Amino acid sequence: MSVFPWVAWYALRRYTAYPLSSVAESVTNTAFAFMRAYVLLALWQARPALGGYDVTDAITFCFLTQAMIGPVQIFRGLELSDRIRSGDVAIDLYRPVGLQGWWLADDLGRATAELLLRSGLPMVAGMLVFTLRPAGPWALAAFALALPLAVLVSFAIRYLVALAAFWLHDDRGLQAIALVMSLFFSGMILPLVVFPGWLGGIARALPWAALIQVPADIYLGKRTGSDLVAALGFQAAWAVALLAAGALLTVAARRKLVIHGG
Amino acid sequence: MIEVAGVGKSFTVRRRAGRIRRSRTTVAAVDDVSFEVAAGEFVGYLGPNGAGKSTTIKMLTGILTPSSGSVRVCGLDPSRQRTTLARRIGVVFGQRTTLWWDLPLRDSLTLIRHLYRVDAAAHRARLAELTGLLELGPFLDTPVRQLSLGQRMRGDLAAALLHDPELLVLDEPTIGLDVVSKATVREFLARLNSERGTTILLTTHDLGDIERLCRRVMIIDHGRLAYDGDLSRLRATVDAGRMLVVEFARPCPPISLPDVIVERVQGPRQWLRLPRTANAAAVVAALADRHEVRDIALRDADIEDVVARLYRQVGTLAK
Structure with a gap:
């Protein structure tokens, strides 16, 4: 058997090893969900039907996306960045398996762990306080495909950012830019449906839309039929393109490699 | 292999x-x-x-x-x-x-x-x-x-x-x-x-x-x-010997004794290299005879000393 399922399984165990810290993060996500919810509530009361959402859509979007922060990893990069900076990546590069596959397996295990430990509380809290839109069985099934695709695209982006550390002596600037991009263009700060004109068009075409906006729309039942296929296709296409870019960059990184710290 | x-x-x-x-x-x-x-x-x-x-x-x-x-x-x-x-x-x-x-x-x-x-x-x-x-x-x-x-x-x-x-x-x-x-x-x-x-x-x-x-x-x-x-x-080939660090009461010119090489002088302190065969006790006694000695430390040459010495004699080593 390939080693990758084991890597994913170990990552899952590693990320569930400290449940208290996961609960703390989950509480934070939930607290911010309420703050966002009241801002969105004010916005949609002033502008009903903004971007094709009603108030219930907007509130559901808010709690759902707060629940997705953990698995889709909006705020953090890959641990690989630290390992490149410290030189521990030598260990990763020496292993008889590919670097990207190894870290992808690790990230899938991590995402599963965070889905289990961090995603429940925001959804339950939202349902208790507000009326959330329940997803139909088809929407839920489609969402179950869209969420792993969102994790794949998220991984692919974070992997590219991490690999840049092989070329940059300090990657903190790039990490900061990556954070802003993923917060803003995923729809995390404001749903991308409210972005007007060409800005909205661009935002919805960029890969970050595949992280939050597209899966959330699928959950809300905004994408059905051929539109649903297009939405999943959009996510899959970005995943394939970015993972391929990551594979090419891995080859280039191996070729030029300077491992910091001997 | x-x-x-x-x-x-x-x-x-x-x-x-x-x-x-x-x-x-x-x-x-x-x-x-x-x-x-x-x-x-x-x-x-x-x-x-x-x-x-x-x-x-x-x-x-x-x-x-x-x-x-x-x-x-x-x-x-x-x-x-x-x-x-x-x-x-x-x-x-x-x-x-x-x-x-x-x-x-x-x-x-x-x-x-x-x-x-x-x-x-x-x-x-x-x-x-x-x-x-x-x-x-x-x-x-x-x-x-x-x-x-x-x-x-x-x-x-x-x-x-x-x-x-x-x-x-x-x-x-x-x-x-x-x-x-x-x-x-x-x-x-x-x-x-x-x-x-x-x-x-x-x-x-x-x-x-x-x-x-x-x-x-x-x-x-x-x-x-x-x-x-x-x-x-x-x-x-490379007898890096031992290092004797001496602190005198006051600065004095580099010590001249048989078998002893002065590696460094810093104020009242001097770093003396002794070959493995040298009698450290005799060297210390000779030093104390000439100047007032405050402190003494003797240590084995470490790998850096060996390598440093090796480099000075690199010509004499047959490869």
Whole structure:
């Protein structure tokens, strides 16, 4: 058997090893969900039907996306960045398996762990306080495909950012830019449906839309039929393109490699 | 087992040379190094920090591609056939770990079994053997983050040896270990080499490792191989002796005594090098006769002294 399922399984165990810290993060996500919810509530009361959402859509979007922060990893990069900076990546590069596959397996295990430990509380809290839109069985099934695709695209982006550390002596600037991009263009700060004109068009075409906006729309039942296929296709296409870019960059990184710290 | 012929590795370093312009300089980390290691040998690879030891090891394991020359390990080209090679060699980077920080040691070793595709029965036997030899039993089920450095190092050694490699490459495996842990690790390595016939290449700053384990020593400095041969011959050629640090009551001119070389003078302090054959007591008595002595310290020359001295006599060493 390939080693990758084991890597994913170990990552899952590693990320569930400290449940208290996961609960703390989950509480934070939930607290911010309420703050966002009241801002969105004010916005949609002033502008009903903004971007094709009603108030219930907007509130559901808010709690759902707060629940997705953990698995889709909006705020953090890959641990690989630290390992490149410290030189521990030598260990990763020496292993008889590919670097990207190894870290992808690790990230899938991590995402599963965070889905289990961090995603429940925001959804339950939202349902208790507000009326959330329940997803139909088809929407839920489609969402179950869209969420792993969102994790794949998220991984692919974070992997590219991490690999840049092989070329940059300090990657903190790039990490900061990556954070802003993923917060803003995923729809995390404001749903991308409210972005007007060409800005909205661009935002919805960029890969970050595949992280939050597209899966959330699928959950809300905004994408059905051929539109649903297009939405999943959009996510899959970005995943394939970015993972391929990551594979090419891995080859280039191996070729030029300077491992910091001997 | 290892054939290295005329290998060099250079890195490009960019420096600011004005507001926008950057100048590029090429730094040779390893320069025209050649050596061979036969199956069953136990070779020590020494050199000061930045000498090129780790770079050499990274080329041998396929992590770095040489800029020039050729490297063959187990008959393979490391950078092109890295994956095949990794299944036949074991590597321990003393300052890094292959183990999972948050999980028990046993779990890391299980994952490594899958990484190297060792079948379950062979793994069980090998793990039992290594557990006995490295005394892993008491902490097999402890999370790695709770292990002491000595325990972690033994765990890393087990991880590198589970797939029974022909060649073991160790990059400073005893760094930071206490005397007892060092002894355990050295004892284990000696047996691995003599009983199992595993070829071992060891880099270290610890002369004790070398003295205890290696018949053959290679020394690298500034990227070039400065010595390759017997340990005993190295000792004979390079008598680095001992260092006597004397603090006089007041600054005085460099001491002139037979057999004594003044290495450094700093205010009232002088660093005197004594050959191994010199009588330290007599030297101290002679010093006290001439000047008022405040303090005295005597220590053995360390690896840096040996290498530094080696470099001054590099012409007299037959390669």
